[in-house]
Amino acid sequence: MAGQPQTRVQPPARSTAPARRATRRTELAAFLRSRRARISPADVGMPPGLRRRTPGLRREEVAQLAGVGVTWYTWLEQGRPINASVQVLDAVARVLQLDVTEREHLYRLAGIPFVREPVSDAEVVGQEVLGILDALDPLPAAVYNARYDVQASNASYRTLWPMTSVVQRWERNVLYKLFTVPECCSTFVNSSEELPWMVAQLRRSYGRHVGEPAWETFVALMVSESPRFAQLWAKADVAAPGRRVKIFRHHEIGRIALTSTSLGIDGMAEHRIVVYTPVSEEDRLQIERLRGLDDPIIGCRKHGSRLSEALTDRAHTARP
Structure with missing residues (x-):
């Protein structure tokens, strides 16, 4: 008109x-x-x-x-x-x-998702950050990226959680280890509280990387490997990083309650130093007892193995 x-x-x-x-x-x-x-x-x-x-x-x-x-x-x-x-x-x-x-x-x-050739921790985070991690010892501390890959760690962290240090670099992922081991071998006592929160935090980070090959491949791997992860992922919950109390379990010395605190790193976007501090004096002593074990068991007594055996297996796997 x-x-x-x-x-x-x-x-x-x-x-x-x-x-x-x-x-x-x-x-x-x-x-x-x-x-x-x-x-x-x-x-x-x-x-x-x-x-x-x-x-x-x-x-x-x-x-x-x-x-x-x-x-x-x-x-x-x-x-x-x-x-x-x-x-x-x-x-x-x-x-x-x-x-x-x-x-x-x-x-x-x-357009390739992964760099498969392993690199040293120093190449990933730098000598300065490695020095900070070592200075924090005997407090367990590690550098995580937004997918919970363990980029570097100190001696106490590796003693507390050796399964992220005796494997290939691509497998050094906290979520992968938590969701793909039997419940009896799980490190967390309070996993029913912590795992949903960690998946929700991963989901929040994923929002910045939708469509990126490395992220899509990782999520697909987790969904295929763990029905529990798949169920939590499907809920689409999101959460921000924050101070948490995590209760670790070691089958030779018992429980250790630790408070996790995340610290940002200048020049390393989406990476953080996570430091675990004992909740009580008894928890501090538990860390000392754990560090004093000559050859601790990784996992439970039924499915686990001694640290020395895991290191031997890793050396054989790493050979061409």
Whole structure:
């Protein structure tokens, strides 16, 4: 009708996913070229050679050292739409001598969820943070990320909870250990109170990472491994970090009640130092008794094993 404002029909928005992928490939190509330029032949045990017109290694040298095809690596540096496996990226990262932050960036640009090659605690959190953890001893203390991965810990923490230190790095996750061990082997006495709260806190953090491969893979793993986790996750409860009292159980000395306190770390987003302080003097003495055990049992007496046995098994598993 005359005088009526006309409504303009907007065309449907085009998907930006292909554009994002193209941009990510371009960034990946530029990143690889910049890392290659800083590595000299001497850094990788190669003779310098003659007539080098570009700084650093040549593409064919990186491909040779990484054990991949020259054409494939050239295409990767040119930003072509090719797929890169975890094993190949590990090899390229090793040749280019990437640190932890650079390796994570490489994987993110390549759309790969995990860095499977283990790294040391010092590489993850830095020597300064390791020094803080050691200075807190005999109070158990550890660095967690938002998924409850144990990034580093001190001696008292490892004594209190050895199952996050005698396993491969990908398995050093508090939630994974709590939800995938038999109830009799569980570390927490008050798990019925603490586990729902921890899952709710994980859910809150997940909100910042929806769709990210590492987070989606972890949640899918937990849901498939633990019906109890799946049930709690389906409730969609959320909770913020806070001071908690956790009651630990050790089958050789009994219970230890500890208050957990989270402390932020400058320069490490979504990471925190969690310190466990004894609730009473008796709990402090219990920690001393635990530290005094020469070869404690991990888990319950029926399913568990001595720490020395677990370390031996880990050494055998770690061999190529």
